[in-house]
Amino acid sequence: MMRPAATIAARALRPASFRWIRPATTSLIRRPATSSSSFRSFITATAPRRQEERKWSTPLAKQLFEAISLTGPVPLASYMRMCLTGDLGGYYTGAIGEGRDQFGTKGDFVTSPEISQIFGELIGVWFIAEWISQGRPKTGVQLIEVGPGRGTLMDDMLRTIQRFPAMASSIDAVYMVEASRELREAQKDLLCGPGAHSTESKAGYHSTSKYGDRPIVWTETIKSIPIEPSKMPFIVAHEFFDALPIHSFQAAESKSSPKTPSATAGSPDASAEASTADEPSSPTSLADPTPPAMEWREMMVSPTPPGATHADLKTPKSEQHEPVPEFQLILSSAPTRHSRYVPESSPRYRQLKQIPGAVVEVCPDASLYATDFATRIGGSPQHPKAQPSGAALIIDYGTSDTVPVNSLRGIRHHRRVNPFSAPGLVDLSADVDFTAIAEAATAASTGVEVHGPIRQGDFLELMGIRERAEMLAKTPGLSEEAARNMDKSWKRLVDRGPGGMGKVYKALSILPENDGRRRPVGFGGDVWEKSSSEA
Ligand code: SAH
Numbered sequence: 316m317m318r319p320a321a322t323i324a325a326r327a328l329r330p331a332s333f334r335w336i337r338p339a340t341t342s343l344i345r346r347p348a349t350s351s352s353s354f355r356s357f358i359t360a361t362a363p364r365r366q367e368e369r370k371w372s373t374p375l376a377k378q379l380f381e382a383i384s385l386t387g388p389v390p391l392a393s394y395m396r397m398c399l400t401g402d403l404g405g406y407y408t409g410a411i412g413e414g415r416d417q418f419g420t421k422g423d424f425v426t427s428p429e430i431s432q433i434f435g436e437l438i439g440v441w442f443i444a445e446w447i448s449q450g451r452p453k454t455g456v457q458l459i460e461v462g463p464g465r466g467t468l469m470d471d472m473l474r475t476i477q478r479f480p481a482m483a484s485s486i487d488a489v490y491m492v493e494a495s496r497e498l499r500e501a502q503k504d505l506l507c508g509p510g511a512h513s514t515e516s517k518a519g520y521h522s523t524s525k526y527g528d529r530p531i532v533w534t535e536t537i538k539s540i541p542i543e544p545s546k547m548p549f550i551v552a553h554e555f556f557d558a559l560p561i562h563s564f565q566a567a568e569s570k571s572s573p574k575t576p577s578a579t580a581g582s583p584d585a586s587a588e589a590s591t592a593d594e595p596s597s598p599t600s601l602a603d604p605t606p607p608a609m610e611w612r613e614m615m616v617s618p619t620p621p622g623a624t625h626a627d628l629k630t631p632k633s634e635q636h637e638p639v640p641e642f643q644l645i646l647s648s649a650p651t652r653h654s655r656y657v658p659e660s661s662p663r664y665r666q667l668k669q670i671p672g673a674v675v676e677v678c679p680d681a682s683l684y685a686t687d688f689a690t691r692i693g694g695s696p697q698h699p700k701a702q703p704s705g706a707a708l709i710i711d712y713g714t715s716d717t718v719p720v721n722s723l724r725g726i727r728h729h730r731r732v733n734p735f736s737a738p739g740l741v742d743l744s745a746d747v748d749f750t751a752i753a754e755a756a757t758a759a760s761t762g763v764e765v766h767g768p769i770r771q772g773d774f775l776e777l778m779g780i781r782e783r784a785e786m787l788a789k790t791p792g793l794s795e796e797a798a799r800n801m802d803k804s805w806k807r808l809v810d811r812g813p814g815g816m817g818k819v820y821k822a823l824s825i826l827p828e829n830d831g832r833r834r835p836v837g838f839g840g841d842v843w844e845k846s847s848s849e850a
Pocket of ligand 1: 552
């Protein structure tokens with residue numbers, strides 16, 4: 316039996332230290348593994364003399380090469396977007412063969428909801444606790460999941476919420492935001508029953524949940540879900556933000572003299588310039604005490620020269636048994652369209668700009684999603700909401716208060732691989748910048764507050780994972796092996812050792828603004844039952 320939310324919440328007695336306060340500027344600065352000067356030598360060598368002979372690992376690799384030959388190197392974010400959700404064989408949108416799965420032991424990676432059913436159950440309990448604390452509305456609840464994978468998390472959440480019939484019947488609709496056609500099908504089979512009927516509308520695809528006949532709507536983007544101030548949106552994002560495309564920038568001395576700042580203004584996008592020969596930055600004269608003017612340069616993706624070796628490309632030893640990557644990062648030789656405004660969006664980046672070689676990764680899409688979530692919950696000038704309501708729970712791996720650097724990774728068959736190899740067949744992801752999400756959410760809406768991020772291990776323990784596991788272990792007829800596996804699984808989710816999921820993954824929540832007086836369960840707070848007249 317599921318423990319009532321209040322019992323779990325009663326255990327959530329963490330001190331107040333987790334409430335989000337704007338953290339100080341990043342303290343973590345690393346240089347890219349390869350220096351910018353060594354990138355330069357490749358820039359001129361990029362265009363192969365006999366292009367027709369080059370064999371590409373995937374159709375997407377060929378398309379990228381052709382596009383870059385025409386326009387010049389592309390921003391890292393464009394490369395990631397094409398590789399993950401592009402029309403031509405993106406990782407989530409088609410390159411993986413029919414019947415092959417990104418998830419699970421036979422796929423490329425395993426996620427928490429796939430490891431243990433308790434994960435989704437406790438997230439269900441988290442939203443039940445919010446529903447209770449926000450006055451148990453009888454209607455108007457929306458459940459929204461972005462990037463639902465196989466649908467396992469939503470399945471475990473809905474099964475749990477079914478045990479709270481008053482909440483289950485308050486759900487108007489479940490929304491699944493999913494870019495992949497194959498995954499949408501898999502989610503429908505799981506949530507609505509195998510081969511369940513669906514209809515198509517302008518908004519997306521519609522079917523009916525096997526849990527209480529609730530309508531389920533699939534959309535490709537969250538923008539297709541109307542923002543309605545009368546609704547109470549409960550939004551969950553698990554391992555979604557790490558799949559959003561990032562830009563990467565490096566601080567460099569400006570080539571134009573500080574006295575003539577207009578020299579760079581209006582210059583064409585350096586994505587086109589980067590394929591031309593680069594000139595080294597002029598060193599600052601020792602006699603000149605004026606600090607050099609600094610600027611951001613963007614890391615761009617360019618094909619590797621034909622015949623390049625691992626040694627030429629300085630690929631890490633761990634990747635040298637793989638084929639030589641077909642693409643690489645190069646530093647743009649001048650500011651780009653994105654480098655002029657993206658890293659200027661927050662004071663966190665501005666301070667780093669003064670440090671030559673400092674790198675920042677910025678994910679504009681993450682800020683857009685955070686802005687969207689905050690607007691749905693707290694309202695905004697464009698979408699006024701008299702009474703903020705709802706909640707968002709974001710769980711992912713990333714940094715709590717520092718700006719991510721060099722965090723792009725490629726994963727294939729459960730191993731780290733070079734992110735610039737086999738485009739479309741390799742999963743790409745990057746650390747989530749939780750502070751940037753918090754900043755974007757609070758900037759978008761005065762009607763929200765942010766709690767966390769806290770470590771997944773702490774969150775799940777506060778939510779009662781240990782007690783729930785003990786209860787499941789008593790399931791009649793459970794074999795010894797199944798009991799052992801179950802024990803291993805939940806402990807894996809809370810493992811706070813080096814690289815452990817309980818430490819690397821973090822949870823952040825966005826709630827209706829309450830002056831920090833009501834912290835949510837799992838973040839050190841308790842369930843707040845309103846008086847019976849209000850409920
Ligand atoms: N939440 C799931 C899956 C994580 S993988 C789990 O934890 O198991 C990332 C998911 O996000 C996949 O379902 C992928 O298809 C989806 N996705 C990635 N980029 C997307 C985008 N830009 N828009 C919508 N869905 C996206």
